[in-house]
Amino acid sequence: MAKLGEMGTWVVRRDAVSALTLKTVRVDIVAGPDAGTSKTSAEEVFTIGTAPGNTLQVTDRTVSRYHLELRSQEDFVLLQDLGSTNGTILSGARLERARIGVGTTLYLGRTQIVVRDGEQKMVELSVANEVGGVRGNTVIMRRLLALVAKAAKSEVPVLITGESGTGKELIARAVHDTSSRADKPFVVVDCGSLSPTLIGSELFGHEKGAFTGATDRHAGAFEQAGDGTVFLDEIGELPPASQANLLGVLERGTFRRLGGQKELPLRARVLSATNRDLRSDVNRGNFRLDLFYRLAIVVLHTPALREHPDDIPLLIEHFLQRGGYSGTVEELFPPAVMERFRAHTWPGNVRELRNTVDAARTLGPDWSVTGTFAAIPPAGAEVLENFQEPTSDSINLGVVNLSSELQPYNEARSHVLASFEKIYLRQLYDRCEGNVSKAARHAQMDRSYLISLLRKHNIRG
Numbered sequence: 148m149a150k151l152g153e154m155g156t157w158v159v160r161r162d163a164v165s166a167l168t169l170k171t172v173r174v175d176i177v178a179g180p181d182a183g184t185s186k187t188s189a190e191e192v193f194t195i196g197t198a199p200g201n202t203l204q205v206t207d208r209t210v211s212r213y214h215l216e217l218r219s220q221e222d223f224v225l226l227q228d229l230g231s232t233n234g235t236i237l238s239g240a241r242l243e244r245a246r247i248g249v250g251t252t253l254y255l256g257r258t259q260i261v262v263r264d265g266e267q268k269m270v271e272l273s274v275a276n277e278v279g280g281v282r283g284n285t286v287i288m289r290r291l292l293a294l295v296a297k298a299a300k301s302e303v304p305v306l307i308t309g310e311s312g313t314g315k316e317l318i319a320r321a322v323h324d325t326s327s328r329a330d331k332p333f334v335v336v337d338c339g340s341l342s343p344t345l346i347g348s349e350l351f352g353h354e355k356g357a358f359t360g361a362t363d364r365h366a367g368a369f370e371q372a373g374d375g376t377v378f379l380d381e382i383g384e385l386p387p388a389s390q391a392n393l394l395g396v397l398e399r400g401t402f403r404r405l406g407g408q409k410e411l412p413l414r415a416r417v418l419s420a421t422n423r424d425l426r427s428d429v430n431r432g433n434f435r436l437d438l439f440y441r442l443a444i445v446v447l448h449t450p451a452l453r454e455h456p457d458d459i460p461l462l463i464e465h466f467l468q469r470g471g472y473s474g475t476v477e478e479l480f481p482p483a484v485m486e487r488f489r490a491h492t493w494p495g496n497v498r499e500l501r502n503t504v505d506a507a508r509t510l511g512p513d514w515s516v517t518g519t520f521a522a523i524p525p526a527g528a529e530v531l532e533n534f535q536e537p538t539s540d541s542i543n544l545g546v547v548n549l550s551s552e553l554q555p556y557n558e559a560r561s562h563v564l565a566s567f568e569k570i571y572l573r574q575l576y577d578r579c580e581g582n583v584s585k586a587a588r589h590a591q592m593d594r595s596y597l598i599s600l601l602r603k604h605n606i607r608g
Contacts, residue, residue, distance in 0.1 A: 165272035167286060170219040171265030179258035180207045187265045193217040195255065196229070198429070198436060200443075209233050209256025212436060213426035217262060223248060224262055230427030231255070279321025281314065282465055285455040291318075291447065298445050299325040304397075306382075306442045307420040309449030311589060312498030315420035316380060318449055322418060323376040331375030334368045334415075338389075339381030339588050346389045347405050351396070357406025369402055372415035382442065383423035383434060384588060394438045417442070422591070452493040452500060459488050462497060466504040479507045479514065569604045572597075576606050 172193040176184040186193075186203040194201045198212035211231035218225040223246040228234065234241040236254040247253075251262050273292035276284045279299070281292060298305050299322045307315045316335070323333045336349055347353075352367030368377050379385075385393065396402045397417065401410040419442050428434035452459070464476055472479075480488070493499050507514040579586040587597045 165274055165289065166269050167272050167290065169268050169270060170221075171268050172217045172219045172224060173263040173265040174203055174217070175261045175263060176203075176205070177252075177259050177261055179205075179256070181205045181258065188217075189268070191218060191268070191270065193219075193265075194229075194426075195260070196426075200440065205258060207256050207258045210258055211430045213430055214255055215253075219265065220246075224251070226253075229424060230430050232430065276461070279323075279325045281317055281321045282461055283455065283458045284461055285457050287450050287455050288458055291449070294447055295321050296325065298322050298447060301445070302416060303444040304417045304419070304442050305445045305447060306425070307418065307447045307449060308424075309420075309422065310451050310496055311422050312496030313449035313451060314497050315422075315449055316378065318447055319376075319378045319418045319420060322447075323378075323416075326376075326416075328375050328416060332372050333376050333378065334372040335378045335380060336368045337380045339384040340585065343386045343389060346385065347392060350389075350393065351402045351404055352407075353405035354407045357404070361406070364404070367402075367404065369396070369413055369415055370404075370411060374414045375416075377415045377417050379417065379419040381421060381588070382419040383421040383425055383428060385434075387435075390435045390438050394435060394441060397438075397441045452496045453491075456489040459500065460485060462500060463488075463504050466501050467508060470505060470508045472508050478512055568600060569606075572600055572604055572606055576601065 169191055171188040171191070173185065173187040174193065174195065176182055184203070184205075188202050190202070193203070193216070194213060195203045195205065195210070195215045195217075196213040197205055197208065197210055201213065211229070211233070213229045214231040215235050216227045216229055218227075225244075226235065226242060226247050227244045228242055233256045236242070237245070237247070237251065242253075247262060249262060249264050253260050253262065270290060271293045272286065272289035273296065275292065276282060276289070278292040278295050281288075281295060283289060283292060295318060305319075305322060307318050309315050320333060323329065338346065341349055344358075348357075348361075348365060348367060350367050350369060352365050352370050353361050355361060355364050396413060400413050402413055403410055425434050425439050425443070429436050429439055460476070463480060467476060467479070488500075495502070575586050575590055576583075579589060583598060583601070586592075590597065
């Protein structure tokens with residue numbers, strides 16, 4: 148058996164199927180309306196809340212519908228509050244995301260819990276490092292690939308979660324392409340880019356004359372897909388009225404074109420994706436709980452690239468081959484560069500890596516002089532001395548030189564933040580083609596705050 152750090156122990160069973168042994172979490176309720184209750188998770192994730200579907204469903208109304216998530220690691224438990232109303236409290240401090248030890252006591256409203264070690268659980272890992280175009284050699288990706296293969300064999304709706312740029316649509320296509328529906332249409336609806344007045348038409352279609360401008364009959368996504376798959380990207384951006392309409396269709400199994408009377412059967416499988424935490428949106432009343440139930444029968448989470456940096460060489464090789472590059476990987480990405488890549492946080496995830504590889508392939512061996520590589524600090528680099536705002540769309544923070552006098556902390560920090568804001572906002576604004584609403588969704592920022600920052604840096608009038 149080979150130890151795999153915080154993930155668990157990797158074993159190979161006699162049938163040659165890779166597997167991973169993980170610790171699960173047990174929670175004991177020691178005070179509150181449900182005192183005396185104890186539950187051990189059968190899965191890798193333990194959730195607590197009042198809504199059905201949580202690992203531990205409680206009756207305490209001071210606990211949110213989806214209140215808390217726990218994941219057992221090798222030496223600690225990873226805690227994430229799910230945007231609860233009354234918070235997750237440890238020693239009087241409200242936690243959002245933290246590492247806690249086994250035996251920790253937490254307060255959720257009037258409920259007091261103690262986090263314990265659960266049982267050992269064996270989960271399957273994919274033997275192959277590629278399923279339906281999704282690639283990865285690391286344990287976290289092999290686990291995802293195994294889940295993709297399982298999801299492809301079922302017919303239930305799948306919700307795909309993860310940060311922007313992690314490849315959620317690629318996961319959806321992999322589920323479709325490795326399923327029995329592979330030879331049927333795969334229809335994508337970007338819920339975040341449609342106005343509320345167009346969503347119904349895009350999903351369900353419309354009859355001629357249904358509204359101003361409807362000069363012909365239009366088949367919506369569900370009708371176009373037929374027996375295939377409909378992928379609802381950015382599902383968290385659906386407005387309330389559209390959420391209600393979609394829920395009705397999923398419950399009835401039929402839909403009508405706008406302005407139409409005929410009920411059409413819903414034959415397509417529904418996959419959806421979001422970079423939001425819909426459980427937090429449910430708590431805030433921004434997303435319907437009953438629709439969440441319908442969409443999240445199976446949940447696949449795409450990890451951020453910083454969580455599996457050892458997959459970077461495999462991904463780089465794939466992107467170069469896809470682009471027709473005939474040289475060696477080392478010509479463009481020598482070991483020192485690879486080391487910097489592994490240390491980089493990749494806020495744009497795999498999409499950012501792909502863009503970097505495409506730039507290197509286009510510019511050749513000298514790409515690092517003028518390309519996006521300048522934005523990636525050397526491994527181990529720290530903040531910064533005598534910072535100068537860069538003149539190009541790259542951030543070069545420099546390295547601390549302890550033999551020289553450092554700027555005062557607040558002054559250095561303000562310079563760095565101001566330059567980062569200006570460069571980030573310019574790239575965000577350009578990539579979203581000046582669409583501020585789209586930019587706010589992409590950056591997960593409040594729209595009015597984003598507008599104020601754009602004006603501050605003279606990017607938008």
